[in-house]
Amino acid sequence: MNISNYYWYFSGALTSKFCDEVIAYANSKKEVMARTGGYDKKDLNKEEIKNLQRRRKSDLVWLDDTWIYKEIHPYVHEANRNAGWNFDWERSESCQFTKYKLNHYYDWHCDSWEKPYDKEGPENGKIRKLSMTCQLTDGSEYKGGELEFDFRNYDPPMRDESKHRIQCKEILPKGSIIVFPSFVWHRVKPITAGTRYSLVVWHLGEPFR
Numbered sequence: 001m002n003i004s005n006y007y008w009y010f011s012g013a014l015t016s017k018f019c020d021e022v023i024a025y026a027n028s029k030k031e032v033m034a035r036t037g038g039y040d041k042k043d044l045n046k047e048e049i050k051n052l053q054r055r056r057k058s059d060l061v062w063l064d065d066t067w068i069y070k071e072i073h074p075y076v077h078e079a080n081r082n083a084g085w086n087f088d089w090e091r092s093e094s095c096q097f098t099k100y101k102l103n104h105y106y107d108w109h110c111d112s113w114e115k116p117y118d119k120e121g122p123e124n125g126k127i128r129k130l131s132m133t134c135q136l137t138d139g140s141e142y143k144g145g146e147l148e149f150d151f152r153n154y155d156p157p158m159r160d161e162s163k164h165r166i167q168c169k170e171i172l173p174k175g176s177i178i179v180f181p182s183f184v185w186h187r188v189k190p191i192t193a194g195t196r197y198s199l200v201v202w203h204l205g206e207p208f209r
Helices: 016-027 046-052 066-082
Strands: 008-010 059-063 095-100 105-109 127-135 142-144 147-150 165-167 177-181 185-188 191-194 196-205
Touching: 008 066, 016 059, 016 196, 066 127, 066 177, 066 196
Parallel strands: none
Antiparallel strands: 008 177, 059 095, 095 196, 105 185, 127 177, 127 196, 142 191, 147 165, 147 185
């Protein structure tokens, strides 16, 4: 799919009070080890955990609260419209509150999958169309942890990393929001000091036609 905007951002959009409330609320709940597709079964052995953490290492809490969606949904709709995507989406998945602590990271990946969801419930038959990340921690509170994009829709001989691999510095201010199509490749580089808190939500709709 050819698109002219690979992401759309709102710098410092949400209040510091809202960010602090989400952090306090999430930190009051039990965290779990972050996983990726293929490692979603209940129990992992040591070798499976080792292999998983070669690609992703962080802790997270799942949230599903109306007061959070109420704050972020207007920005998702606005980004979808202003960026020119105009994707039809129907519902949001649970919010993923992620804690990136020292040496935590998430290597290159995209959020969408080859096939729609095949499970019971309202998500069945849907795909991830839009991804959203909310920066809950100000960029001055940690080092490393940069969000980077790799725009891979180009001929390999024409690769120019200065154009196709972008570090998204626009969302470093606390409360910033970034929205992007779920098929766009991205990563979070390792944290070298401090802790980065973020809130990630995926927005689902019928498969593209």
